[in-house]
Amino acid sequence: MSAPGGVLVIAQAEGGALSELSREMLALARRLADETGGMVEAVLLGENLGDSAGDLIAFGADRIHIGDGAAYTAYLAEAWMPKLIEVAADAPPAVILIGHDTMGADLAPRLAIRLGTTVATACVEAEFVAGRLHATRSCYGGAARETLSFKTGPCVLTIKSKSQAALDRNNGRKGEIVPLAADAVQTRVRIVERNVSAAAGVRLETAAVVVAGGRGLNGPEGFKVARELADLLGGALGASRVACDLEWCPASIQIGLSGRTVAPELYLALGISGASQHMAGCGGAKTIVAINNDPTAQIFKSSRFGIVGDCQEILPPLIDALRVLRDAKDS
Numbered sequence: 001m002s003a004p005g006g007v008l009v010i011a012q013a014e015g016g017a018l019s020e021l022s023r024e025m026l027a028l029a030r031r032l033a034d035e036t037g038g039m040v041e042a043v044l045l046g047e048n049l050g051d052s053a054g055d056l057i058a059f060g061a062d063r064i065h066i067g068d069g070a071a072y073t074a075y076l077a078e079a080w081m082p083k084l085i086e087v088a089a090d091a092p093p094a095v096i097l098i099g100h101d102t103m104g105a106d107l108a109p110r111l112a113i114r115l116g117t118t119v120a121t122a123c124v125e126a127e128f129v130a131g132r133l134h135a136t137r138s139c140y141g142g143a144a145r146e147t148l149s150f151k152t153g154p155c156v157l158t159i160k161s162k163s164q165a166a167l168d169r170n171n172g173r174k175g176e177i178v179p180l181a182a183d184a185v186q187t188r189v190r191i192v193e194r195n196v197s198a199a200a201g202v203r204l205e206t207a208a209v210v211v212a213g214g215r216g217l218n219g220p221e222g223f224k225v226a227r228e229l230a231d232l233l234g235g236a237l238g239a240s241r242v243a244c245d246l247e248w249c250p251a252s253i254q255i256g257l258s259g260r261t262v263a264p265e266l267y268l269a270l271g272i273s274g275a276s277q278h279m280a281g282c283g284g285a286k287t288i289v290a291i292n293n294d295p296t297a298q299i300f301k302s303s304r305f306g307i308v309g310d311c312q313e314i315l316p317p318l319i320d321a322l323r324v325l326r327d328a329k330d331s
């Protein structure tokens, strides 16, 4: 049993490696646990997890509960819940952190109900104030932030990607690894098929450059141009919700409040108005450069550099110039 005030991170691994969001949550967990004097524990369920337990320790965890086996190949609430309850009951934490993604959105409320507590989703910050946990998240479509405190414990939070900076890897850290039996659980739900969409190019969440297009790209052809620009810059392609809703690009690349969150070095916004719901997903970018033909567009208020003009006129010569640079580098 750990000291009270501990933090439990429900971690995830992708392809045998700890996910970026798990590392970010560990940094937050470390900060919270250091305030209370508690431990950072992590639970990781999956199959072929490699040295993910070692990674969890190197990135800030003190004790890892790991279940590696076919029973945990893919997330299934019915199969995972008994193990998560077992871990939470064995060492009751003050706070439970879960990634704000598809799995977290399903798991967090279920876990909170089973533990007789409540959940705050899509949090971007958490801290103890006078011994009480305060969690911050955006509200009113990203136009404001609200801070919540809990009357019940443990406090279950889902944490948005890129809201925290992961700690540097420390291979010298020591931790305890507790294996969990990977016993098969009889479930009412069965996964019959999994279709993983092939992600083209660089991953959005880790890209240093994101080229994002909106309604101002005027159609799927405009997105082909944006894709070429992203490739030339070694970046990833993103989009506004309107562009996704119009099916000019896949919904999986939507950036914003109801899409993905990115924090690249450079965010190039092409024909995007800059609605608060869009900016909620890219406001953490180091430098935003916008191209928009409306000089009063909201996006210019958040941009470091702005070009007032038509994307159809500006992008082709820009792409030509980048091609020349690339070819000169290659020759």
Ligand SMILES: Cc1cc2nc3c(=O)[nH]c(=O)nc-3n(C[C@H](O)[C@H](O)[C@H](O)COP(=O)(O)OP(=O)(O)OC[C@H]3O[C@@H](n4cnc5c(N)ncnc54)[C@H](O)[C@@H]3O)c2cc1C
Binding pocket: 141, 213, 214, 215, 216, 217, 218, 239, 240, 241, 242, 243, 254, 255, 256, 257, 258, 259, 260, 270, 271, 272, 273, 274, 275, 276, 277, 278, 281, 291, 292, 293, 294, 297, 309, 310, 311, 312
């Ligand atoms: C609950 C909720 C959640 C939402 N979640 C999201 C979200 O996650 N992500 C998101 O993006 N939106 C989200 N939205 C929608 C959001 O409010 C905006 O409607 C959306 O972001 C607008 O997309 P846009 O900028 O592409 O289109 P528009 O607002 O139509 O803007 C198009 C821009 O392109 C410019 N333009 C037009 N032609 C050209 C040209 N040839 N060259 C250059 N510029 C040009 C125009 O001046 C304009 O500024 C959400 C809304 C709600 C209510």
